Amino acid sequence: MSITAQSVWNNCLEFIKDNIQPQAYKTWFEPIIAVKLTDNALSIQVPSKFFYEWLEEHYVKILKVSLTKELGETAKLVYIIKMENTYGNKQPFTEKIPSSNRLGLKSQDVDIPLNNKSPQLRNPFVIPGIRNVKIESQLNPNYSFENFLEGDSNRLARSAGLAVAAKPGGTSFNPLLIFGGVGLGKTHLAHAIGVDIKDKYPEKTVLYISAEKFTQQYIDAVKKNNRNDFIHFYQIIDVLIIDDVQFLSGKTGTQDVFFHIFNHLHQNGKQVVLTSDKAPVDMQDIEQRLLSRFKWGLSAELQNPDFETRVSILRNKLYRDGVEMPEDIIEYVAKNIKSNVRELEGAIISLIAQSSFNKKEITIDLARTIVEKFVKNTKREVSIDYIQKVVSDYFQMDIDTLQSKTRKRHIVQARQLAMFFAKKLTKASLASIGSQIGKRDHATVLHACKTVDNLSSTDKQFRKYVEDITKKLSV
CATH class of the missing domain: 3.40.50.300 (P-loop containing nucleotide triphosphate hydrolases)
Known part of the structure; x- marks a missing residue:
């Protein structure tokens, strides 16, 4: 059987996998591609310069041991760094294992102009008039x-x-x-x-x-x-x-x-x-x-945390707060709140609070009640429909009027505010926001957001509209 770059690297990976944590293996070794084997030198492709630096900083010994095991004492390792945005510069960085000569990225010492060191320099983080360059x-x-x-x-x-x-x-x-x-x-x-x-x-x-x-x-x-x-x-x-x-x-x-x-x-x-x-x-x-x-x-x-990570986050939160909770309840919360960490921790805090204040035992039924309310409220907050309802209620008009083609100033402003908050509080695209608020195009939504920004800084009454609606949407 002929020795290939892939077979050598596969054997190295088997050894490495047995000697490091599974998460570290998945992060730092699975993305590596074996490229070629020439004159006892194995070339591997890594996705970035940082990847190369991290391997040399943390895993150079295990790489040396595994490769020597496969190819003997004269074994060499060559890194080929495939980087994005190199504008056609494909010249690889190479490195031999025995030397472990890490890529030098030290910056040059450059003197800051003297006027930058002056004690008269104004620090925007301190009270005006007090000369202080100490930076918190x-x-x-x-x-x-x-x-x-x-x-x-x-x-x-x-x-x-x-x-x-x-x-x-x-x-x-x-x-x-x-x-x-x-x-x-x-x-x-x-x-x-x-x-x-x-x-x-x-x-x-x-x-x-x-x-x-x-x-x-x-x-x-x-x-x-x-x-x-x-x-x-x-x-x-x-x-x-x-x-x-x-x-x-x-x-x-x-x-x-x-x-x-x-x-x-x-x-x-x-x-x-x-x-x-x-x-x-x-x-x-x-x-x-x-x-x-x-x-x-x-x-x-x-990205949104997966189930295992959500469970770990909840366990960690409970441990830091000194609270014990049955495992099935932790898993129930983690299974049903998937959107983000803040909501996850918020739900568990609500559950603990309900249990403490009402002197109730933490059960699956209590967890179900809390989670259902929490998920419902969370979805309502980020819904474009809900934003339109809050804005139209605030201006005492119905949603059909808000979405209508009329050019009356107060209705136009209400519609622009709904678009502004939809862009700010949801992940919907401009086109999606426009189609849901009166079948407008994305350019109309963009214009609405700019108008709201401009009026907020120049019109005191309009700024109050923004502040009031912000409070209503954050309840």
Whole structure:
């Protein structure tokens, strides 16, 4: 029987599988493809530069042992990195096992201009007038990797987060963009990365900020003629974490300033971490030059957790709260609430509260009652029909009037608000929203959302409409 690259690699995998955790094997070895065997050198294809770095950092010994076992002491391992967006540059990175010479990704030391170090630098996080360049990280220490449970739905994002935290600015994950639906743990993971970096590198300046707050700070800086100070402040950050970056949609000035800050940080080997409710390809009203930079590193999706992960999350939550609960009830809740982690934990908290306040034993019947109500309320909140009902009730009109072709101002505004909240609170596409709210097209929905944004910032009465309806939809 002739020895092939595949047969050698299969034998190596058998050995590796017996010596590492099943989850680690699935994440780091199943995606590898054996390419060729030439002169006792096995070439394997890995999906990214980060993959290569992680194998060299954590599994170089077991790779060496398994390959030596198959091919002898002269065995060599060559990595072929197949990367996206290489613009035709297919030259592979190669590496021999004995040397274990890891890919050097250290950034050059670049001096920040002296005026950036000036004690007169204005910090947008402190009270105006107080000269203070000490930067608080704005991180929540309760969000850690320890209580961010790993599962198939989040393994890549969590592993990438750990790699970034271990070597901020020194991996090919820069920027790291974490995206996914509501309540899946994007903010938790972003904080966990920052908290871990602060723990490992206390000298580094880490800053977490929402895109909404970043935008507000920029607007304030422009009003006070402090735009340069604003830019300089953000250019001295070592690790910048921006939450909900999709909020920059349509805000041309903020996008422009963020583009320059991003470039400066990236060129100087600083780490950028972003979160978003959608992948870069689905972001609207974000400049192409900014989107292209979001794609430079890794976009890692957080998906809905599978059943096993949901059970683990509930067990962990109960353990942290010091509460015991029968296994069949935990499984019942996990089986029936599938949408996201926030709703899952909310249901278990409701169940504990009902049991404590009403002095009832936690039974399947009680769990069924709680879960049915919870799922019903959750679905109602994100339904376009429900949004239309709330908006039409608020303006004291029926839904048919809301959806009608009339151009009366108060009806048009009500319809635009319904479209705005449907886009904000549901995962429906613009075309789907338009078809459900009066059979409009996607361009009408886009125009409605922009109109609501504009009127909210210029019309006090209209802003009150938005605030009131927001409260009604969040009850």
